[in-house]
Amino acid sequence: SNSDVALASAIKIMKETGGHSLKLEGGEEVADSIKRIVSAGIPVMGHLGLTPQSIYKFGTYNVRAKEEAEAEKLRRDALILQEAGCFAIVLEKIPAHLAQVVSQSLHIPTIGIGAGPHCDGQVLVMHDMLGINNEFSPRFLRKYLNLHEQITGAVQQYIGDVKSQDFPNDKESY
Template identity: 50%
Template sequence: TVPVTMDEMLHHAKAVAKGARRAFLVGDLPFMSYQADKAEAIRNAGRMLKEGLMDAVKLEGGGQDTETIRAMVAAGIPVMGHIGLTPQSISQLGGYRIQGRTAESAHRLLEDALALEEAGCFAVVLELVPSEVAKIVTDKLRVPTIGIGAGNACAGQVLVYHDMLGLFDEFQPRFVKRYAELGPVIRQALEAYRDDVAARRFPAEEHTYEIPPDELEAFRQRVDG
C-alpha cells in the first residue's frame, strides 16, 4: 500500500461511492498523506470527504499520531484509527507478523488504542492481533473495534473481498475464510470466451443483429457501384 497516491485513492473512493446507497464509507489515507504536518493532513482528509465522497477517513498509527487526529476531528472530519499490523509500516515491523504477542507489546497496543479513542477516533481497527489481546482492548474501549485477524471478540469484522471470494489464490492468510471460490470460475469463463472467439463460435447468430434483405441488397449495390 505504500506506493498508492492520494489521487489514486480518491479515484477508487469515488468509484465505490458511486455504487453505494446505504453503506458508511471510510476512505483509507495513503502513506505520507498525513504524516508531514497537520495542515496537509487536514487538507487530504478533507479531500477524501469532499472529492472522494467518503463519510470518514482511516489512518494507520498509534499514540504518535494523536495530535494529527485531534486536528482532523476538530475540523469536523470523522477518523477511524488502525493499530496492530499496519501495512504502510510493514518494513519497520519486519514483515507481516502478528503484533502484541508479548506482555509489553500487547500493553503498547492497549495504550495506543486508548490514545486514539481519547484523540477522538470513532472506531479502531485491530489487525493481526492475538484474539485474547483484541478482546481486552475491545473491553477497555468505549468506541467499537473492527477486527481483521484479531479474533471474534471485536465489535465488527472486515476482510478483503478478494480473499473472501477466492479471487486471489497465491496464498491464504490463516485469518481468512473463503466463502466462495470464484477465481477458477472466472478463469474458466474467460478461457472459454477466448476459445469461442478464436474459433468464431462467438458471436453466434443469436448474438447478432440483422438488416432487412432489401436494404442489404441496396447497400451492396451502392458499395459495388
C-alpha cells in the same frame, strides 16, 4: 506540520470522494492529526496492529503485538486514539486475548480482522472472502466462495470461444 498536511489531505479526500469518514493507521504518532481532522468535523476510524503500510516497515505480514512491549504499546495507542476522537478502531492480526483486553478497555467499538472473536465487529476483505485471489490464504481468512476457479474457467472459455471464432457470433454483432 504533519497535522496540517493531514488535515488538508483529509479535507481534499472528503470533498473529492464523497466519503463519509477516514481510516488512519497508527497510534500515538498520528494522534495530533486525528484530533485536527475530527475537530474539522470529519469522522476518523483508527487502525492498529498489522497495518497495510507496515509491511514496508516490518517486511512481513506476521502477527503483531505478540511481545509484551509491543502489546503494551498497542493498548496505550488504542486509548490514545479513543481520546483523540476516533469513532472506532480496526484491530488487525493481533492475538485474540489482546484484542479482548483492548476491546473491553474502550467505549468505542473495535472491528477485528484476524484478531479473534472478542472484538465488537468483524471484517474481511471481500476479494479475499470470495476467493478471488487464490494465493492469499492467511489463517484468519474463511473463504466463502472460490471465485478464482470460476473466473479462471470463464476467461478460459472466452479465450476458446474467440480462438474458435464462436465469439462473437451473428446474434452478438450489429
